[in-house]
Amino acid sequence: MKLSTKLIFVLVYTLQSLYSLAQDPMNIRLFEEGENKVLLKVSGKLLDHNLSGILILKQMSTQEIRAVMTMETGIKVYDVSISQKKMRLLESMPAYKSPWVKNILFKDLALILHYPFTNTQSKDSKEFKRNYEYSKQEEFVYRKAAYRGNKILEYSLKYIDSTGKIIHLKHNFNNIPYQIEYWRIENN
Amino acid sequence: MKRIFFFYILFSIPILLSAQFNNMKAVADIPALKSKLEQNALNTENIRAEFKQEKHLSILEEVITSTGTFLFKKENKVRWNYIQPFNYLIIINGDKIHINDEGKQKSYDANSSKMFGQINKIVVGTAKGTLFSDPDYITQFKENSNYYEIYLVPKNNKLRDYVNEIYLYIDKKDLTVYKLKMVEKNGDFTLVEFLNKKVNQAVQENEFRIP
16 A cells, blocks of 8 residues: 555544544543443532432443442442433432432432433433533533523533543532532542 | 342352351350450450441442441540541540541531431440440340350331341450441441451540540
C-alpha cells in the first residue's frame, strides 16, 4: 500500500472517530465496562437526620437493578428493586416506610439510575411524572435535572473522570430539605 | 447455572464461617458460665482492638470489607474508628453518640432515637460481653473447646427490623468477644472480628471526648 493511501486511510479513520465522539458527547457511565456493580459512599441529610453508609448498585438483569444501602456498622438501611417501569422497596428501616420518605428515596435513586440513565433527554415512567435532561455544566461536570413542565424539581451534579466514569454525585432537591452526595468506592 | 452458583455461594458462606465453630454443644451449666462472664466483665476496665468487618449480601458474590480500630472503656465508652474503605468515627460516651464522617461531625443523644439507643446497647453489650443479660433478648449458650457461642434473638419485632439474630463468639482464653455476627431477616449478615486485643492497658480519657 502506498504511503499516500495509508495517510488517507488514517485521516478517514480519525475523522470517523471524531464524528462518533461528537454524536455521543456524554459517554458517561456508572458501571465500569464488564462490571455489573458499583459501590458508593453515601453522606446526606434529610431534615435534621444525617444518613451515611455504603450504597451498592447491582445490575441483576437487563430488566432490574438492585440498590442496597447499609450503614457503616453493617445495618441495612434499604433494599430497592429498580426496573424500567417502577421501583419497589423490598426491605428498609422503619423510617423509609413513610410514603413521603420513600418517595424522596425513589426520586433520589431515579437521579442516579433512571433508565436510560445517560440519555440526553428521557421521560420518567408514570411514577413521578418527570422529564429528565442531561446538560454539560463544565468540563467533567454534568447535570441531570428532573423537570415538570419548565420547572426544575431536583437535580444531580455528576462529576466524572477523564474516561467518563462517574466518581461523585451531588443531589439537590429544591423544595425538600434533602441533600445527599455519593462518592465511588474503588477496589473494595 | 448462575442460580446454582448463587445458591452455592449463599449456603457455603455459613458453612465456611462455622468451620472454626463446629462441634458446638449446649453449655451444661449456664448459671456458672453467666457468673464467670459477669465476673470477667467486672474485671475488664478497657479493651483495645483492631477489627475487620464483613458485610455479606445475597445480591453480591463478593464481601464488603471494612477495617479499623475499636476501644472500649468502662462503663459505657466506645470508640469505633473505621479506617478502610473510608474514615468514619463513632464515639459513644454514656448517652451521647458522636459521629465524624470524614470531617462532617454530628452529636446525638442516644435516647433521642430508638435506633441509636439499640445500636448503643448492642455495641456496649458486645464490648462488655454482657449482652446476654439484657432482658430484651432470648438467649442460648453453646460451646466447643475454644469458644462460647451466645445466640441472641431480640424479643421486640421492631428491633428485628434491624437485627434478627445475633451470635457472640467469646474466646475461652480471655473471655473477650472474638466475633460478632448480626443476621438480618433475609439472611444477609455482618461479621465483625476483633483482632490483636489488649485488655486493661492505658487508655486516655480524651479518646472519648465529644467535641
